[in-house]
Amino acid sequence: MSETSIRYLTMLRMIPRYPRTITAPQLAEALTEHGFDLNIRSVQRDLDKLSAHFPLMVDESSRPYTWSFNASAANSMIPALDMPAALTLELARAYLTPVLPQRALEHLKPHFQEAQETLGRRDNPLGRWPDRVRVINRGLMTRRPIVNAEVLETVTEALLKDYQCDLTYQARSWPEPESIRVHPYGLIFRDPNVYLIATIDGREGIRQLALHRATDSLLVEEHVDRPRDFDLDQYIYSGAMGQLYSRKPIQLRLRCDKTFMYHLKESPMSLDQLIENETEEHFELMATVGDTQDLRWWLIAQASHLDILDPEYLREATVQTLEEALERQKALR
Structure with a gap:
């Protein structure tokens, strides 16, 4: 294959799909990093030639012109799918x-x-x-909040480039939207919401920003101030994505009805889960978990199929919630 053909292939791989775009100067710089020494005019001539054979789009409304693949075009640079x-x-x-x-x-x-x-x-x-295939999420099926498309684009680009970004954001506890400078650490898709894990300039602590509450965004080409020891997986496993009632993990011990709770043997609650005292009707489960709101909701929902053996305070909290719920429903009679 000739060097020109290789250059064309390299260029095509660098052109993003619309709405993302790239300019001829940006392409020339990227090609230099791949060992092709071309001036901007040569890159522009190559783009004109390639656009005659590939679904390329050019926006001539401003200079330098921006190029992209047509949004509806399949990626022609990969082999045909088997x-x-x-x-x-x-x-x-x-x-x-x-x-x-x-x-x-x-x-x-x-x-x-x-x-x-x-x-x-x-x-x-x-x-x-x-x-013949369907995917059903467990839990209550609710409509997913709409995330502003430009906000999602800005946040993902900021994460990829390790840049900061400005958001217009309305937290539930804020009386009105505020303009904030954020340092993105990661994105978490927790159906039905998308959360940006980040810090906010002038405020302490790592925040979980629900992206559907952001209405405007701007990429800031300044590097993120990120703790060297931050790990997104450790952040999730710490229980931070659920409302924490205790920062220390708890040793949960349950006696479960085998018929209804057998799935816990196949999908453990924790890495150290242990099953003991198994009979035809029951088994006992021990696991180290975070004391989160999600855990408490789950225990309430499954209360007719399990006994909370430890910790005692968690059993009492579950009983209290169930009694309050029962009294509320009785009041409707």
Whole structure:
């Protein structure tokens, strides 16, 4: 393959899909890093040639012009999908559609369409797969709050480049929206919400910012002030994503009805979960967990199928909540 062909392929891989764009000077700089020494005029000539054969778009409303792949075009720079790859993408579509914001899904839509077209070719039994697979989230099915598309774009770019960003944000406890400078640490998709884990200039502590409460955003090309020891997984496992009633983990001990709670043996509550004293009707479960609001909600919901053996205070709190709920419902009679 000639050096020119390799250069063309390299350029095409660098051009993003709309609405993201790139300019000829940015391409020239990126190509230099890959060993191609071209001036901006040569890059512009290459772009003009490539646009005759590939679905490239150019925005000439400002200078320098910006280039991108058509948003609806499948990625022409990857080999044609085979059946296993198409099936994998179709599975990803089924699983991700209920979880990701619509704007995030839009970036994957061309690939999903290509996968569906591949599965639908010929008399292929895999083509019937989309009609035979569904993903159901456990818990109450609620409508996902709408995340501002520009906010999501800004936040994801800030995370990728390790930059700060400005948000116009309305927390539930704030009387009105405020302009804040944030240092993004990570994104957590916890259905139905998307949370930006970040710190806010002038305020202490790591915050969980629900992105649907942000209405405006601006990328700030200044590097994030991030603690060297921050780890997103450790942050989640600490119980921080649930309202913490105690910063110390608790040793939870339950006696569970086997018929209704057998799934806990297959999907442990913690890495150190231990099952003991198993009979035909019951088993005892011990696990180190965070004392979170989610845990307490779950214990209340499953109260008719388990006994809280330890800690005692958690059993008393559950009983109190159930008694209050019972009294409230009785009052409606």
